[in-house]
Amino acid sequence: MTERAALDAAESAPTQRGLLRVEDLVVDYAGKGFRAKKFRALTDINISIGQGETLGLVGESGSGKTTLGRAVLGLAPVSGGRITFEGQDISHATRRQRRVLSRDMQVVFQDPYTSLNPALEIGDILAEPLGVQGMEATAAKKRVKELLDQVGLPSDAIHRLPREFSGGQRQRVAIARALALSPKLIVCDEPVSALDLSTQARVLDLFLQIQKDTGVSYLFVSHDLDVVRHISHRVAVMYRGEIVEQGPAEVVTRDPEHPYTQRLLLASPVPDPDRQEKRRADRHRLLEMQRQQNEQAGVPA
Amino acid sequence: MTESVETAALTPAPGRAVPEKSGQTGTVVRSTVLRRLFKNPLGIIAIVILLAMAVMAVFADALAPFDENFANISKTLAAPDGVNILGTDSSGRDVWSRLLFGAQLTLASALLCAAVAIAIGLPAGLIAGYYAGKFEAVSNWVVSILMSLPGLIVLLTIRAAFGPSVWIAMIAFGVLISPSYFRLTRSAVQSVRNELYVDAARVSGLSDLRIITRHIFSVVRAPIIIQTAAIAGVAIAIQSGLEFLGLGDPAKATWGVMLSEGFKNVYLTPSLLFWPAFAMALTIGALVLLGNAIRDALEDGEKIKHRRKKIRTAEDAATASAAKAARKTVATVEAGTEHHLVKVTNLGVGYPQADGSVKKVVDDVSFHVDRGEILGIVGESGSGKSQTAFSILGLLPDTARIVAGAIQFDGNYTVAPGEDKVSQDRLSKLRGKRISYIPQEPMSNLDPAFTIGYQLVTPMMRVLGISKAEATTRGMKLLADVGIVNPERTFKAYPHEVSGGMAQRVLIAGAISCEPDLIIADEPTTALDVTVQADVLDLIRDLQRRLGVGVILVTHNFGVVADLCDRVVVMQNGRLVEEGPVREILRNPKKEYTQTLLASMLEGKEPMTMLVPAPSSVTARSTAKENVL
The missing domain is CATH 1.10.3720.10 (MetI-like)
Incomplete structure (x- = not known):
């Protein structure tokens, strides 16, 4: 952990960061086959999210960022450490506890094509979490209408099937489902990665607008540093199952300390040929410098 | 790409140039299994x-x-009659x-x-x-x-x-x-x-x-x-x-x-x-x-009847007959355009529908690529950019029809005016030799059953007619060329043993193995991590400079465009929106659509602010209804 991150952790009062805390989390996946070696997906993860705050989680594929989101939701096995939500330990919550928890914690997945059951109408999909909490059918229907309005979908969408909608619209449905119970935290697992550029912009706007209106917190997982910078208050960078850097979004995404974050920042191309040429040169210089440092430190490339 | 699904719309967007009244709009069929x-x-x-x-x-x-066991002993093995209608x-x-x-x-x-x-x-x-x-x-x-x-x-x-x-x-x-x-x-x-x-x-x-x-x-x-x-x-x-x-x-x-x-x-x-x-x-x-x-x-098996000639609209028929007349006189390309490596003229690609109409996915697209030049085709899903690239490669699905226009490669037509299919005769002589392809999903474009070496060597033996030993040496060199540290190990490896970035390098090695004049890269870095993407872009740039090939780069990412391209074509809904040198398009886009796209870029934006101009909620709502999403 870097010095600054430690400082950052110290200055944050526990009340502010109290909504979700993840301490020394370890996730192991069982290997395939008899007596197979376990695969360690996450190692000693420490994060926290306060009310109305967005923590951006950035990293490349296989870095464990999605696993972290799933562990918080109870979809990945917790082998060590603690996850607390509003002070309550939920590392090994039962299905019954999860049902209570689902009022406060929801999810938006990456792929808007497989995250909605193709056989159910939009209205049924949105009413599902309401029904689980025991809401009456008429009240649920009213709430579904509100939700559709909130995410900018026409109210006649209720009786349509997911395949009648484009990717961006489906993602709006998924967001509406997450919002149905007015949760305190939404885990967003690459929610805009599958979307077109202009659609991505609108959906990001929607996320920001919802946060402004409802004060919800986000754990926002993405591989795109630009997306994370845009939407997050704080950013954590993951690399090979560990968090290598964590801090205020502005600092981490503009002036990172960790070599990996530096590489990540310079790898993302900018939409201007001349500035991109400069960035390219910067990146080559950085790679060369890091290579020399590694050589001096005796680390094999 | 999931282009067809992406554009599925509730109602056609106003101002949409492509006459898409059929097909994707009314595709929703329910409880039709019984019907x-x-x-x-x-x-x-x-x-x-x-x-x-x-x-x-x-x-x-x-x-x-x-009764089933009522026996009339006096009437066994009787022939059918009025009482026992089928006999006994x-x-x-x-x-x-x-x-x-x-x-x-x-x-x-x-x-x-x-x-x-x-x-x-x-x-x-x-x-x-x-x-x-x-x-x-x-x-x-x-x-x-x-x-x-x-x-x-x-x-x-x-x-x-x-x-x-x-x-x-x-x-x-x-x-x-x-x-x-x-x-x-x-x-x-x-x-x-x-x-x-x-x-x-x-x-x-x-x-x-x-x-x-x-x-x-x-x-x-x-x-x-x-x-x-x-x-x-x-x-x-x-x-x-x-x-x-x-x-x-x-x-x-x-x-x-x-x-x-x-x-x-x-x-x-x-x-x-x-x-x-x-x-x-x-x-x-x-x-x-x-x-x-x-x-x-x-199985949803609605068959499309192949009415090849009748499906054209009157307008199309007119251009087609004109084109046919043109073909009779000259099978050569227009004078003065031979020097272009690729020239696409007024290209239209469509899919015949069950009701006899044609759904156009590419409409009136024209551009050219010269030797040693990188042309970017940018657009969102459903813009027809991949379809355009595939029609140059001759890899359109069987059901697709060239409904208008022509494509020429190095001074010869691959699709002459008036032809409704890409000539596989002409293209198979070019594909792999002079035109090669870098796909989007590196992993799904390598056969898991064969080693990387085998998949690299076999096409070279076939296309270049060289011996296996020679092709192997060449393959090793190519792998080294594309920045693979240990070519021998990769050569013997199976696709699942290498990473996605490595697999893309292998495919790039394959694409340049037969010394093509044109490389068509369809979203070559979309499936890769950002850091790997930067490496692969560097590789493509180096190779392009070294070999002097023309490249058509299909992408949705303006950063990638800025990194590689000399010129850019912007596409939307199958139409060409704007074309020009990369600096001009990225800095001073003329068309509103390009401006919108560039405004959607997050780079350089104030964090936590709305990206789509205010009043955002109204815009979002109305656009949702218009189905621009």
């Missing part, structure tokens, strides 16, 4: 036959003039009545067999598929044992132990056949178990029972129905086979018992054999046809 089933003549015939059989079986008591058997029993009662018992026992098989196989399959783990392991063992049992011998043993009851035999057969349901259900469930919507339901706190009944059962419903049609047929055949061997209960009339009885008198009265055999053939045949009809109905 489609009834449209299928074979399906109707099967249903009618089965319904008739069911009615006969249910009302056998009322319909049959005699060797004991003087009425064949028609026995056929009706036989239907009752035969069909009921077949249903019992299927019910037993479903009752065992379906829940076991659901649980094994959903929870996996120990239950699945144990039930797989049980299933394997059941399947390895010799069915007929087991049935004979059971008859010996429990007597000649058709019910017991069918229950036993149901148990024996339950593995087929188990396997069907388990694999269907496994395919959806990890779907995100199941995860979402778990997050919502749904109980496993609710998840299985609500989200998972719907997946297995249809296959179970189809399977049941087949199993019921098999059950009838097996049961009748046992009884034909004389192992049935002679006191009960079933089709099998009648068959056995008729066989004994086959020389005296062949019709005794005919009627039960006919009833069985009809029923089993109807069951099989019904299964097929349901499958067809579920």
Whole structure:
């Protein structure tokens, strides 16, 4: 952990960061086959999210960022450490506890094509979490209408099937489902990665607008540093199952300390040929410098 | 790319240039499985036959003039007459009545067999598929044992132990056949178990029972129905086979018992054999046809009639005839354009629809690429950028038609004006040799069954006509060229043994292996991590400079465009929006669409602010309704 991150952790009062805390989390996946070696997906993860705050989680594929989101939701096995939500330990919550928890914690997945059951109408999909909490059918229907309005979908969408909608619209449905119970935290697992550029912009706007209106917190997982910078208050960078850097979004995404974050920042191309040429040169210089440092430190490339 | 799905719209967006009134707008069809089933003549015939059989079986008591075992000793083996409409058997029993009662018992026992098989196989399959783990392991063992049992011998043993009851035999057969349901259900469930919507339901706190009944059962419903049609047929055949061997209960009339009885008198009265055999053939045949009809109905198999010439609209026909006239006079390209490596002129690509219209996915697109130049084609999904690239490669699906325009490569037409398909003759001489391709998904473009070396060497041997040894040396060098540190190890590796970035390097090595003049790269870095993307972009740039090839880079990412391209073409909804040098397009876009796209870039934006200009909520809402999304 870097010095600054430690400082950052110290200055944050526990009340502010109290909504979700993840301490020394370890996730192991069982290997395939008899007596197979376990695969360690996450190692000693420490994060926290306060009310109305967005923590951006950035990293490349296989870095464990999605696993972290799933562990918080109870979809990945917790082998060590603690996850607390509003002070309550939920590392090994039962299905019954999860049902209570689902009022406060929801999810938006990456792929808007497989995250909605193709056989159910939009209205049924949105009413599902309401029904689980025991809401009456008429009240649920009213709430579904509100939700559709909130995410900018026409109210006649209720009786349509997911395949009648484009990717961006489906993602709006998924967001509406997450919002149905007015949760305190939404885990967003690459929610805009599958979307077109202009659609991505609108959906990001929607996320920001919802946060402004409802004060919800986000754990926002993405591989795109630009997306994370845009939407997050704080950013954590993951690399090979560990968090290598964590801090205020502005600092981490503009002036990172960790070599990996530096590489990540310079790898993302900018939409201007001349500035991109400069960035390219910067990146080559950085790679060369890091290579020399590694050589001096005796680390094999 | 999921282009066709992405553009699926509730209503066509205003100002959309492509006349897309058909196809994607009205694709939504619900509860049509039944309707489609009834449209299928074979399906109707099967249903009618089965319904008739069911009615006969249910009302056998009322319909049959005699009891099944009522014997008129004075009238044995009689020919059909007014009283015994199908004649009598060797004991003087009425064949028609026995056929009706036989239907009752035969069909009921077949249903019992299927019910037993479903009752065992379906829940076991659901649980094994959903929870996996120990239950699945144990039930797989049980299933394997059941399947390895010799069915007929087991049935004979059971008859010996429990007597000649058709019910017991069918229950036993149901148990024996339950593995087929188990396997069907388990694999269907496994395919959806990890779907995100199941995860979402778990997050919502749904109980496993609710998840299985609500989200998972719907997946297995249809296959179970189809399977049941087949199993019921098999059950009838097996049961009748046992009884034909004389192992049935002679006191009960079933089709099998009648068959056995008729066989004994086959020389005296062949019709005794005919009627039960006919009833069985009809029923089993109807069951099989019904299964097929349901499958067809579920498979959404609406065929598009190929009316190649008639599908054109009047406007298209005019251009086509003009083009045809042009082709007669010259098969050579327009003078003064030969120096372009690729020139696409007024290209239109369309897909004929079932209703006879043509859905255009590319409309009136023109651009050119010169040697040593990188042209970027930018657009969102559904913009037709990949279709344009594929038409240059000649890799459009069979159903696609070139509805307008021409494509020329190095001074020769690959698609001459007026042609409605890409000439595979002309293109197969170019593809792989002079035009090569870098795909989007590196992993799915390498065959997992062959080593990387083999996949690299074989095309070179074929295209360049060189020996294997020479191709191998060359392949090694290529792998080193594309920045692979240990070429020998990669050469011997299978695709699953390398990373995605490495696989893309291998494909790039393959693309330059035959020294092409043009490389078409379709979103070459979209599936890669950002850091890997930067490396691959560097590689493409270096190679392009070194080899002086022309490159068409299809992408949605303006950063990638800025990094590599000399010129840019912006596409939207199949049309060309804007074309120009990269600096001009990225810095001073003329068209509103390009401006919108560039404004959607996050780079350089103030964090936590709205990206789409205010009033954002109204815009978002209205745009959602317009389906620009």
